[in-house]
Amino acid sequence: MLIINNLKASIGGKSILKGISLHVKPGEIHAIMGPNGSGKSTLAAVLAGREFVEITEGTVTYLGKNLLDMTPEDRAKEGIFLGFQYPIEIPGVSMVNFMKTAVNEHRKHKGLDPLSASDFLKLMRDKKELVEIDSKLANRSVNEGFSGGEKKKNEIFQMAMLEPRLAILDETDSGLDIDALRIVANGVNKLKRPDNSFIVITHYQRLLDYIVPDVVHVLYDGRIVKTAGKELALELEEKGYDWIKKEIENNVTA
Amino acid sequence: MEKDQDQILSDVTTGEYKYGFYSDIEMDRIPKGLSEDVVRMISAKKNEPEWLLEFRLKSYRHWLTMKMPAWPNLKIPKINYQEIIFYAAPKERKKINNVEDIDPELKKTFDKLGIPLQEQKHLAGVAVDAVIDSVSIKTTFKETLAEMGIIFCSFSDAVKEYPDLVKRYMGSVVPYTDNFFATLNSAVFSDGSFCYIPKGVRCPMELSTYFRINSANTGQFERTLLIADEESYVSYLEGCTAPSRDENQLHAAIVEIVAEKNAEVKYSTVQNWYPGDKEGKGGVFNFVTKRGMCKGENSKISWTQIETGSAITWKYPSCILRGDNSTGEFYSVAVTNNHQQADTGTKMTHIGKNTKSTIVSKGISAGHGQNSYRGLVKVLKNATNARNYSQCDSLLLGDKCGAHTFPYLEVDNQTAIVEHEATTSKIGEDQIFYCNQRGISTEDAIGLIVNGYAREVINKLPMEFAVEAQKLLQISLEGSVG
Numbered sequence: 001m002l003i004i005n006n007l008k009a010s011i012g013g014k015s016i017l018k019g020i021s022l023h024v025k026p027g028e029i030h031a032i033m034g035p036n037g038s039g040k041s042t043l044a045a046v047l048a049g050r051e052f053v054e055i056t057e058g059t060v061t062y063l064g065k066n067l068l069d070m071t072p073e074d075r076a077k078e079g080i081f082l083g084f085q086y087p088i089e090i091p092g093v094s095m096v097n098f099m100k101t102a103v104n105e106h107r108k109h110k111g112l113d114p115l116s117a118s119d120f121l122k123l124m125r126d127k128k129e130l131v132e133i134d135s136k137l138a139n140r141s142v143n144e145g146f147s148g149g150e151k152k153k154n155e156i157f158q159m160a161m162l163e164p165r166l167a168i169l170d171e172t173d174s175g176l177d178i179d180a181l182r183i184v185a186n187g188v189n190k191l192k193r194p195d196n197s198f199i200v201i202t203h204y205q206r207l208l209d210y211i212v213p214d215v216v217h218v219l220y221d222g223r224i225v226k227t228a229g230k231e232l233a234l235e236l237e238e239k240g241y242d243w244i245k246k247e248i249e250n251n252v253t254a
Numbered sequence: 255m256e257k258d259q260d261q262i263l264s265d266v267t268t269g270e271y272k273y274g275f276y277s278d279i280e281m282d283r284i285p286k287g288l289s290e291d292v293v294r295m296i297s298a299k300k301n302e303p304e305w306l307l308e309f310r311l312k313s314y315r316h317w318l319t320m321k322m323p324a325w326p327n328l329k330i331p332k333i334n335y336q337e338i339i340f341y342a343a344p345k346e347r348k349k350i351n352n353v354e355d356i357d358p359e360l361k362k363t364f365d366k367l368g369i370p371l372q373e374q375k376h377l378a379g380v381a382v383d384a385v386i387d388s389v390s391i392k393t394t395f396k397e398t399l400a401e402m403g404i405i406f407c408s409f410s411d412a413v414k415e416y417p418d419l420v421k422r423y424m425g426s427v428v429p430y431t432d433n434f435f436a437t438l439n440s441a442v443f444s445d446g447s448f449c450y451i452p453k454g455v456r457c458p459m460e461l462s463t464y465f466r467i468n469s470a471n472t473g474q475f476e477r478t479l480l481i482a483d484e485e486s487y488v489s490y491l492e493g494c495t496a497p498s499r500d501e502n503q504l505h506a507a508i509v510e511i512v513a514e515k516n517a518e519v520k521y522s523t524v525q526n527w528y529p530g531d532k533e534g535k536g537g538v539f540n541f542v543t544k545r546g547m548c549k550g551e552n553s554k555i556s557w558t559q560i561e562t563g564s565a566i567t568w569k570y571p572s573c574i575l576r577g578d579n580s581t582g583e584f585y586s587v588a589v590t591n592n593h594q595q596a597d598t599g600t601k602m603t604h605i606g607k608n609t610k611s612t613i614v615s616k617g618i619s620a621g622h623g624q625n626s627y628r629g630l631v632k633v634l635k636n637a638t639n640a641r642n643y644s645q646c647d648s649l650l651l652g653d654k655c656g657a658h659t660f661p662y663l664e665v666d667n668q669t670a671i672v673e674h675e676a677t678t679s680k681i682g683e684d685q686i687f688y689c690n691q692r693g694i695s696t697e698d699a700i701g702l703i704v705n706g707y708a709r710e711v712i713n714k715l716p717m718e719f720a721v722e723a724q725k726l727l728q729i730s731l732e733g734s735v736g
Contacts, residue, residue: 048691072690081691088688092706101702102692109693141706142688158692 001026001197002047002067002166007058009046016042018222019058024166027194031208031233032201034219035241040201041085043219044170047199048082049075062166076102077109079165079196083155083172090142095154098142099124099161106162127160131187149180156187163191168199173207185210205237218244287336290314293441296341300410300445303417313430313440320434326568326597327626327658330539338504340442340475399457405450406461409477412448419450423481427510427547427574435506435568436543439475443508446477451486451517460716462491476507482517484550489520491719503528505564507542515550515577520558522715523571524723526730527563529594532621537565537594544571545601548580548609556583557600558714560723562730565594570628572601575609575637582611585711587723589730590623590655599629599660604640604670613644616708619655620731626658633670640670648678649707651700651731701728 004022008015016039024030034040045053047060049072060067067075090098103123104114115123124138133153143151152172159167172184188198188211200211208216208230216233218226220241225248226232236244284295293314297307322333399406405416412420430440451457482488492509505527513519521544530537540563546555557571573582584600602611617625625648633640648657659676681703689699705712705724712720712727 048687050687072687073693073695076691076693084688084691088682088684090685090688090703090706092709093702094706097706098689098692098702101694101698102689105693105695105698162692 001028001063002199003059003061005059005061007043007046007060008056009042009053010056011042011053015056016053016222017046020219020222020224022217022224024197024199026197027192028214029188029192029198029200029211031211031213031216031230032199032219033203033205033216033233033236035245036203038219039222040203040219041170044082044085044168044199044201047075047080047168048072073105076162077106081159081162081164081167083152083159083167083169085170085172085174087143087146087151087155089144089146091144093142095138095140095142096121096124099138099158102158103161123161127157130190131157131160132183133157148175149177152176153180153183153187156184160187160191164196166197166199167191168201170201171203172200173202173204181207182210205233208233220244220248283339283342286339288314288338288340288442292340296442296444299341300413302413305417305421306413309425309430310441313437314442316431317434317437317441320437322434326628327624327660328566328568328595328597330566333504333539341444399459402455402458403452404455404457405448407448409443409446409448409479412479416448416450419481420448420479423479423510423512424477425510427512427545428508428543433543435541436508439477439506439508439543443475443477446479446507448478449480449488449490451482451488453483454485455483456486457488460489460491460719462493474503474505474507476505478507478509480509480511480519480521482511482513482519482553484515484517486514487518489716490522491716492521492523493526493719493722503538505538505540505542507544509542509544509571511546511555513546513548513550513553513555513577513580516552517550518554518556519546520556521546521571522719523557523559523561524715524719524726525559525561525563525567526726528565529563529592529730530565532592538563539566539568540564541566541568544569545574546572546582547574548577548582548606550577550580551606552579553577554581554583556581556585556714558585558711559587559598560708560711560715560726561586561588561596561598562726564596567594567596567598569598570600572603573611574603574605575611575640576605577609578606579608580606581609584611584613584615585714586614587616587618587708587711587727588625589618589727590620590625591730592621592623594621595624597626597628599627601630602632602642604631604633604637604642604667607636607638607640609637609640611640611642613642613646614710615644615646616711617646617648617657618651618704618707618727618731619648619657620651621655623655624658625656626660628660628662630662630664631672631674632663633665633667633672635666637667638669640667640672642670642672644672644674646674646676647707648676649704650678650680700731704728704731 002024004020007017007020009017032040042053055068100120107114128135137150137154143154146154155172173181185207213230216228216230217224225244293310297310428436430437449461480490511519527538527540548555555573561567571584575582582602588596588598590596599615600613613629615627617627619625627646629644631642646659650657657678661674663672665672685703686696686699704727708727712723715723
């Protein structure tokens, strides 16, 4: 699905990612954990195609194609979805209109006709139920005046609508209460299929109580310093990131 | 991916004008230039009665004493009035009674513009008074409307058939001395539309006029007079497109509306005249005086405008709220792209008691466009409990354009409540990226965001027009035109 090889990237001349390699197979859920400033969100930005990140070295192959050559909208239409850490407000643009445009662009890309208004509304209804979001959200402008939790739920709803092959959730759990967290996690679990994959970026372990990852990576100072199974998350929760820091420093001095 | 944001913005904001074509139709013109003789000639060409010629001459003589206003926030090149042809009419072969008799070239032009001149399309509910250059070619649905006592015809026909109504109302809202361009119009106006809705009648269809400037170097001086008698209702649409021209074309129209007791008038405009090329060469000068008088109690006049065209727009659709409890509304979206300039807004004059006015103005600037809102809210001494709400928003695309707001408030009554809100925003890179990430291209994202921004105003338009307006907004800001 996704192969990242020795990826290095900088923002405004400052080196942020210092050689990341990652292999995500279909059906897998990868968790990327790490302290603040370790480069988690930058990695998500690179995968989605944000222009302010400059790629200095390395390759990213997605479904056999060079991802770094693709425009952000083509990546989206090829099935990459980014759940934003801070979803953007677009005043005056209704969720219905926004989603209809997005869904039909995806369909056009696949050579399908646009959905009729009634089919589209039915799809919205079904997906709203699936991710348990409030019906009223869909009648409002995109994220405008939404609470933090509503914005995050709205990201999951959009993910359900667009059915991505690879979903990257950038700290979707931050700022959520326990109920919202459960809804977000349930959304992911319901959408999980053998042929799609998730990269869940999170600071805390608690989301992983609900979403069980196949692989957990720890990102520290622009590098993946530890990769293991789901038990790594628990270990981190117990020992904190200092444990990792110390271990690395020991390795350096050793 | 490699394309940087500025490049994309510049691509989508330098769209070519979609309606740039020129129809080859035989025209009846008078020599260029302006003089008392020219005024007399226009009047004679139109077989006008003596009183109308007098009105024109009086206006012309007054115009000679006036100077072009200098207060708008516009750069207007000097206009040489002796280089303009003040009257041009398609040569009439005979009186036209049905669609087949219309000059095929002219028909093609209408088809290109998408004007539904075919009878069957009219059954969709739009009655069209098509104005090409200076003379009304055909007024449809006249008979249907006549049965209800509604008069909808060309201004010239109204002069002949309903001289009393014309005499009574013409100049009652916009006097011939009003302003430089209104006075000029009063002297040389060629034709326009006339509409009268009798007492208690609700006009069952949207009335519509399509204006178009075609012949080279002809000024267009339309005059519209719309009278809604007591307890009546009418919704009136005006749409404009003009072909590509190298020299600037002057358009100085007058629209006068009178709403009697309990009457309601909705006047909607979608204006898409040639804005000039990307360097700002050519394009229409649109200097229009539009004003409505809420004459009777509980009357209401509502202006909605989508302004995407013209090189220079100078336009302030206004309401005089004379009747007690009367209401005036102004909803506007004005787009300036490339080198377009717009100085537009409204005047709300509160005279009667409990009068209400609402102003919602949305400016969109792109390219090197300059967009100014200029509005006056005036509450006179006796206008007890007058209420105004004004909202002026500006949206900027790119960093070479400008938005300006000039609100004027003159309040002479302590009980008045006047509110003004203004915002300026930019389409953010973050917003565009968010759309991109959902599979929406940058062009479509801008279209979506701009239409979202203008939605409050577009929603005020009649359904059919709203769809057209949305497209127009997108087209006027996009690079690739379908």
